[in-house]
Amino acid sequence: MSVDQSDITKVALLARLKIDEADVPQYVENLSNILDLVEQMGEVDTDNVVPMAHPLDAAQRLRVDEVTETDQRDRFQALAPQVEAGLYLVPKVIE
Amino acid sequence: MEWEIVIGLEIHTQLATKSKIFSGASTAYGAAPNTQACAVDLGLPGVLPVLNREAVRMAAKFGLAVGARVSPRSVFARKNYFYPDLPKGYQISQFELPVVEGGQLEIQVEGEAARVIGITRAHLEEDAGKSLHEDFHGSTGVDLNRAGTPLLEIVSEPDMRSAKEAVAYMKKIHSLVQYLEICDGNMQEGSFRCDANVSIRPKGQEALGTRSELKNLNSFRFVERAINFEVERQIDVIEGGGKVVQETRLYDSDKDETRSMRSKEEAFDYRYFPDPDLLPLELDEAYIEAVRKTLPELPDEKKARFISEFGLAEYEAGVLTASRELADYFEVAARIAGDDAKRTANWVMGDLLGALNKEGKEIGESPVSAELLGGMLQRINDNTISGKIAKQVFECMWNGEGDADTVIEQKGLKQVTDSGAIEKIIDEIIANNPQQLEQYRAGKDKLFGFFVGQVMKETEGKANPAQVNALLKQKLA
């Protein structure tokens, strides 16, 4: 299965990745090759196979409902590119 | 053309857990921005979600309360999209296998027959943070305190046929989640939120019309108004030869209209898939039965009991069981009052709710507790005071002047039940009003009331009305 430029553009948009126009052909080729590799999956019949999401057939463990975290805003916000008044700032969001 | 309205609701209830659904951060409302957002809530690298036991229990409780199937196995999935209030770039939700499937709820619009509304599913998910759009030099501020708060999203079938039904359904769910103590129901703080899917179709047509999804319906009033506006808009579009487009519309309560949310240049593609950081949630039969045992008496059951046990009318029982707090209030007051639960019902629905309404107070904030009201009603029932005097006692209690007995004592409101004293007063009144006596005896029965009034006036309303009636009848004959 091969992908074309518009697939790359669409996927890059969904994944929020800016791709240089000049690099698009390279991505088209790489992704097409990878998908060709992946196509081999089609060789095997999986009609009655139960999908496996996890290596271990275990169930989710549940946490006791307790507040265990304390305020660490200053520590965490020291990592942030832009904060003000305790808020993370992003370019204006229009609704 | 006659149109049929088709409405389905998606209700988001914040579950009343202490900590978040996947982290140990507090869910308390109103903290300073980002002080209750821990590394997991912030989506920092390397941290992992662990599911809150209590959120699961609450979801199961809801499922059982609406007669739904609590799934033995449900799966958390990632819903992928980028938005500043969604720190991980995906929301952990349930998609293919929700924890609750297939329930129902009976609703009633006043003056109409009861209807059953199907509940498709209810699933657990995490709430997003909040974007604050006030201006920070042209930027938006993001507060992630709310991120990770547990939500139960309750999805109805498209079974409602009017805005009023939608409101009735929403109110019923609102009451139910509070009965179950799984949500505080506070709509102002966003604990209980609603989106509505609205479409219209020609009456008699089976196929559904194209729907729009209305967001931001944060009060019962807005739900009704937004739906009504939207229905009119859709009718106008279709009758004007146009087509309804499937879209998300925001309700603007200031302008009382819905408007299309500018969808970005992309079509949404959420790329749901099972979250590999979480394992399937498995709930066995024993667990589900244990949860079932913790279910409180539900509104419909309570209503039936109020009718049979207290002899209330359908309507009264309905009003009094609309919220668990009100029902509890009534029941406590009625038990203290002893006899005549109908009187208690009238007082609660009339004087009490009226007074609360006037001051914009909730039942939980009432200055007159159920115990106080019950105590006062007991004094009516044992003839210590009359119903009329009780109004005065109630007002005093409302103003914090103590319980009924204290007020009655201090203000000397005790009813006069000494028949000798009443007889004396009646004799005086008859003597002073010969003309009225003559007319009454000549057949003008209406004047009986005049004599009652005179006695009451003379006794400042403290004479026992039944006694007055009996004695007057005797003397006037």
Place this chain on the structure above:
Amino acid sequence: MHTKTIAQLSAALRSGEVSSVELTSLFLDRIKQHNPALNCFISITEEQALAAAAAADRCLKAGDAAPLTGVPIAHKDIFCTQGVKTTCASKMLDNFIAPYESTCTARIAEAGAVMLGKTNMDEFAMGSSNETSYYGAVKNPWDQARVPGGSSGGSVSAVAARLAPAATGTDTGGSIRQPAALCGLTGLKPTYGRVSRFGMIAFASSLDQAGPITYSAEDAALLMNLMAGFDERDSTSVEREVPDYSAGLDNGIEGLKIGLPKEYFDEGLDDNVARVIDAAIKEYEALGAIIKEISLPNTGLAVPTYYVVAPAECSTNLSRFDGVRFGHRCEDPEDLFDLYTRSRGEGFGAEVKRRIMIGTYVLSAGYYDAYYLKAQKIRRLISDDFRAAFETVDVIMGPTTPTTAFKLGEKADDPVTMYLSDIYTIAVNMAGLPAASIPAGFVDGLPVGLQLIGNYFEESHLLNMAHKYQQVTDWHLQMPKEFQ
């Protein structure tokens, strides 16, 4: 001293032959001397290391030392280490000082081991050659024109060059075993869920697992004793008793059945590598093991399936890197969309972007069933192959890699060829099984790794098999000449 195993160093520290400060200084000096050539460290944490070493010396003096107190170790830069830059070898995290400690490194630190620094790796662990690092390629100490393998390339290069006596790694599709093989070391990928993933920056959550990289199986057991165990902060961590991995190392292996999957010895395997593996198998036969040919029929599907599952998971695991709360943010974003696309476009390298795009593609509407769901089903088939095999054998053996270390740049432009070099390691991650790679010989001066695959939670068994082999061979003690 720098050529000793951590078991030996532990003894030397206890006997007072050397202090932890001396030992730590020795390795720090070696790092300073050789890192410019090998590029195996991203951060060298000299100050913290010397402080930790001094503390370890106090414990040693006081006589309350744990087995690895005072022993230096290097950590792959995928583990969050509190107060220390944690980059995942990405520009995206070039400025990220972790505000918390991963469970894995915390357990090792609590036992008194001394962290020397953070090792280079493929960016976000995506790669098999350590060429995708934002901080540049790592060199193989056996031949500096060649790759050390990946993604734990910095860890293996450092240990092979004796710049650290042991290191941690992570393995999503072979990222411990393949580089261990290419650099002549012992590497163990534990059973999925055995070691906590908390604080380990996720690549593919259902495949990632941390493990030790050491000279010997004995050393690997010592580290596993610290790393393994339940962690309530990781939902996929397994609540199960942790054995003493050192206890069974000397158990006899007579009569144990070794399965050789015929698919691991087909035409893709280099002849010279095959000869080394054959010799190793003979050695096991001499030790009393019984050799049996088996089949893992879906082996060929492991790589295709992996390149659906791993990119799908990584594409969303990496969504949190958006330039809002931490990490790289582009200059002067015009609007929110620009902030996201440029921060991510600039912050991630080409291979990471490729995998995010593949993952996004296979999960997108219309393709989910054909790719993602299909892959999950084949994952079950691959896993079932192993289940069936373990009905008849105790351990599975074969080559870790089809060839020895390839040249830098040789496969860098051809992702698919690169991916296929992981053909023998990937299936193990799909199934979640434990597996080790141990040194088994050389081809033209380059190390060859023998892979040992065990049943679920049978790490002890693998370490026992590896140790017995290492008792009768000395491949694991060979050193690249320049670094002796």
